[in-house]
Amino acid sequence: MGIERTLTLHVGHHKTGTSTIQAFLYANRTKLARMGLDFPTRGIYYRPPGMVENLSGGHRFFAFAVTGTTPVWLDGGVRIPGGESSIRALRQHLASHAGDVLLSSEHFFTKIAPDELRGFFDGLGFRIRILLYLRRQDLLLESLFNQNVKNGYVTVPFSRFVEREIEDRQGYGYTYRRVSALARAFGPENLIIRPFEKSRFSGGTLLEDFVAALGLPWDEGFHIPANWNESIPVEIIEVLVRFQRYLDGLDEKPRWRFCELVQRQCRPLCAGTDSYRLFTPDEAMATMNHFEDNNRRIAREFMPGSRGCLFTEPVYDPGRPWRTYPGPDAEFLVRCAVAIWKAGYDAGQCAAPSLRK
Structure with missing residues (x-):
């Protein structure tokens, strides 16, 4: 056999x-x-x-x-x-x-x-x-x-998104x-x-x-590709949420193109940090408390030796900085709007502003 x-x-x-x-x-x-x-x-x-x-x-x-x-x-x-x-x-x-x-x-x-x-x-x-x-x-x-x-699928604030995910x-x-x-x-x-x-x-x-x-040995000759499908800066997410509220009725592909345009034009304007969190520490811990039974059951039933603990890294470590995103200032939103308009104008898709009174 x-x-x-x-x-x-x-x-x-x-x-x-x-x-x-x-x-x-x-x-x-x-x-x-x-x-x-x-x-x-x-x-x-x-x-x-x-x-x-x-x-x-x-x-x-x-x-x-x-x-x-x-x-x-x-x-x-x-x-x-x-x-x-x-x-x-x-x-x-x-x-x-x-x-x-x-x-x-x-x-x-x-x-x-x-x-x-x-x-x-x-x-x-x-x-x-x-x-x-x-x-x-x-x-x-x-x-x-x-x-x-x-990707243009969500136009509600993060808090509402979390509510929906927990309700479902x-x-x-x-x-x-x-x-x-x-x-x-x-x-x-x-x-x-x-x-x-x-x-x-x-x-x-x-x-x-x-x-x-997989049960295979690591080979130092493996090719390590760049990371794929990485998250984008929280500042850009906030801009997309605000702008997409006014795109009702657009099909998915035009939404994707708009989202790509915003990311391309606004990313250089970001503060250069990706360390912001969307949850506050209390919100993050409350979320994990909500899913505690779900996680404990997985660990106990399907992970021998886990002692009923699926995740071990602390949700909040007082010794490490936690930066909850405070929201964009008006100046950043204006700069993004101008950058998006300029991209459309350069591509011949936006009219030049009139200087007449």
Whole structure:
């Protein structure tokens, strides 16, 4: 009887360095293959015709094909295969791999029901492991807000965004429900849960921790790509929130273009710090108290040896400075508005101001 192959599904979670991990995997796919791990990058389910080389997107198109969905940001000329014939082709493609395989997409965690995900891989001859990173909810919500505003999805203040996420029991902070569903589908012994905390990263970095979680040795010859999908300065987030309130009715793509314009023109005007927090210390601690039961249950049930503690880094350390963002001053907003207008004027999209009285 042959040696059982392992299929590792890296499923995120959101805002845990997934894009950077995927860029690392893509850049080192040849070296990883020599180490016995295949990170597939070929075929229409990994890069559909018409798409540029997929450096940091992982296997999102694989997930889209499984679910039969097409993201709104995809150009109209790119088609993602779907349906039963696509499912059969995907299964045949995976089954053809002789060794261990790694697939990476946050959509495996958020868009596909665990039972459905398990059913897709049944019968392919793999032992399946789930690799999941979880981030402290106060930091997760701040980063999610940053990401959603940056992409034009959120136009409400941070406080309202947090209220919505806490009110929604399916929100990103309530991870126990999804983790327990994965455990039922794949077996708790096949879950690898890693806290997204620098002090607990093996080797001191996320990428070294990820490689260790795969059971592979770190190679000093690995190529380390630049960080992907980084947060933008809080000052820019505040500008975007204020300006986007007046963009009701715009489709998503024009919103994205506007957000890119604001970031490009206003970033040079920032104070040059990214150390601001959106929560006050009391708000951050209250948020973590709210999710305490969620986190304790994950640690107790699925993290042997954790002593019921999912996160160990303190929410607030009196010995370290905490800078809650005070909000932009009027001068900064005016300078941003002028920079945005000037960019439009230079591109011929804005009329010159009249000097007549």
